[in-house]
């Protein structure tokens with residue numbers, strides 16, 4: 001018993017994370033969608049992310065896993081500058097989208113977020129009709145010029161999100177009246193209506209039951225053909241089912257990145273192994 | 282025993298019976314093997330129970346007795362008077378009784394020479410002292426009997442804790458019903474007096490008449506108009522001033538609420554919000570001063586320099602100042618509901634590439650709108666009921682006008698002027714105040730009901 005605890009303590013604190021192991025980088029530059037180099041994130045004086053180097057490839061689903069509080073959400077939010085809305089948050093290092101620095105002065109964070117969309121843990125439909133929820137981004141960015149096009153866009157987005165059949169007769173009903181799983185699919189529809197290039201998902205199914213989760217996982221697999229998806233998840237099964245690459249974070253550091261299969265069958269780092277075998281986290 | 286001595290005695294009994302009850306509980310209980318008493322409740326609950334049982338019935342009797350005492354003493358004194366004096370009836374007796382009472386209280390009975398008065402005074406004093414003695418005996422007797430019964434009632438299985446709990450519940454029900462009964466009482470008396478008013482002035486004249494001139498003759502033989510009671514100019518004046526106030530307060534209040542909740546740093550907010558709320562704490566008479574001495578002359582000078590005729594007391598001046606006064610009602614409530622809009626909604630909007638102001642316009646305000654409307658309606662009912670500023674800055678002349686540069690008057694102001702000064706209480710002029718009050722009450726009630734309804738609807742959305 002006592003040796004087990006001692007083991008665990010050593011696992012957590014004595015193993016130093018010097019460098020990310022595995023394959024954080026993608027060889028062909030044309031396959032890279034987003035890249036971060038030496039990315040640090042601070043909340044006030046407190047550093048939450050330490051020097052993360054990572055490439056995110058085109059049309060791949062990359063899963064980010066790790067114990068609670070290790071900084072997955074923080075890193076994800078750095079990728080579309082959602083952290084800008086937090087007063088005390090500061091990001092440094094190089095973060096690029098298609099090779100362009102997203103934190104440069106020239107970059108408008110608002111336009112960036114239209115290209116790098118986000119789906120949140122808790123479904124957060126606006127208190128508007130289903131139609132207006134999906135049309136929200138398109139109207140903001142003036143993506144369509146007339147009502148007929150907007151109707152088409154709404155229908156197409158809802159169809160892609162696998163929700164259209166269920167709601168086609170109730171488009172004017174409030175989005176908040178849907179079930180949790182439907183709400184989350186509505187939020188995904190809303191996000192893809194803006195036609196982003198990257199979709200960031202922060203535990204998108206953690207508030208949903210297994211059936212709703214399965215529907216959304218299926219959906220993500222389809223979306224992969226057109227979008228790049230980065231997903232934070234607490235479910236290792238989910239990461240194994242849907243992602244091509246998996247990144248393991250620990251205490252604000254990126255410990256290991258590899259093909260998902262390798263991470264779960266043959267982890268390189270001791271901490272990764274501890275986590276996926278359920279020794280902590 | 283005079284009243285205060287009885288009260289002090291009861292207070293002592295309260296403390297005494299607490300310890301009696303507590304001691305009794307300890308005495309009747311036995312200690313179990315695990316060191317705990319076999320009591321249902323903690324000993325102090327038995328103390329509370331006995332103490333409350335001792336004092337509450339006694340206090341109730343005391344209150345009821347004291348309420349009816351004056352009347353009973355008077356009528357007993359009355360019946361003892363000589364028959365010929367009784368013939369003169371109650372009103373002259375009332376005068377006599379007052380005289381006697383004052384004399385007894387100030388110890389100047391000796392100054393009486395009239396034998397009737399002396400007899401009455403003696404009679405009054407003896408009835409009063411008998412009543413006081415009886416009161417003392419009954420009240421303290423009841424308290425002691427209750428104390429004894431309570432003491433006997435204590436057994437280990439007595440559920441003292443639950444009894445005390447239910448007494449507390451009844452006490453709260455009593456407090457709540459006092460508030461409700463007061464409201465109901467006020468409403469009924471206003472309705473009653475209004476009905477009297479509508480006996481002499483027709484409802485249609487009151488509701489649709491456009492002339493307000495409540496100067497009635499005080500005596501029947503006096504020359505003078507019989508008064509005109511068309512309330513339309515007053516309600517229009519109220520509406521006009523409230524509207525001006527809302528036009529000022531809603532944009533200012535809403536904008537400052539949005540700034541405070543969405544843009545301001547938390548340090549600025551923690552200083553600015555209370556400062557803004559101080560506006561609501563300034564006595565309205567100060568606002569009235571400000572309106573009459575600063576704003577009204579300023580508006581008049583400004584108007585004159587633009588070639589407009591502005592009355593020295595104008596609806597605009599009153600409305601402006603009132604608008605400033607009700608800003609905190611709008612801003613504080615709006616600020617609360619804007620803060621209650623979940624951050625996740627803002628994140629959702631930002632996450633789709635909306636700017637801050639787009640997010641506020643499209644998501645935050647619509648989500649908070651019902652609450653904001655509630656705040657505005659509360660501010661409106663505050664504006665409608667406001668009196669002091671209008672008295673000082675808008676004047677008394679009942680003009681039927683929508684021109685904000687003219688002097689107007691409001692319902693509340695007229696109520697004040699109707700009821701101040703010498704008037705017979707049942708003249709139409711005085712009664713008109715009640716009818717106006719009823720109208721005002723109905724309007725603010727309606728606004729409040731709408732506001733509450735809207736706010737409640739809002740609550741359902743996020744819970």
Ligand SMILES: Nc1ncnc2c1ncn2[C@@H]1O[C@H](COP(=O)(O)OP(=O)(O)OP(=O)(O)O)[C@@H](O)[C@H]1O
Nearest residue numbers: 043048066067068069070071072073074075086088
């Ligand atoms: N708004 C904030 N202000 C200050 N510190 C924060 C803030 N948000 C997160 N942190 C801190 O940053 C660290 C990383 O938090 P983050 O939310 O990124 O973790 P996470 O990996 O997403 O955890 P979880 O799995 O529980 O969602 C934590 O230590 C947390 O306390």
Ligand SMILES: [Mg+2]
Nearest residue numbers: 072073074202
């Ligand atoms: Mg998180």
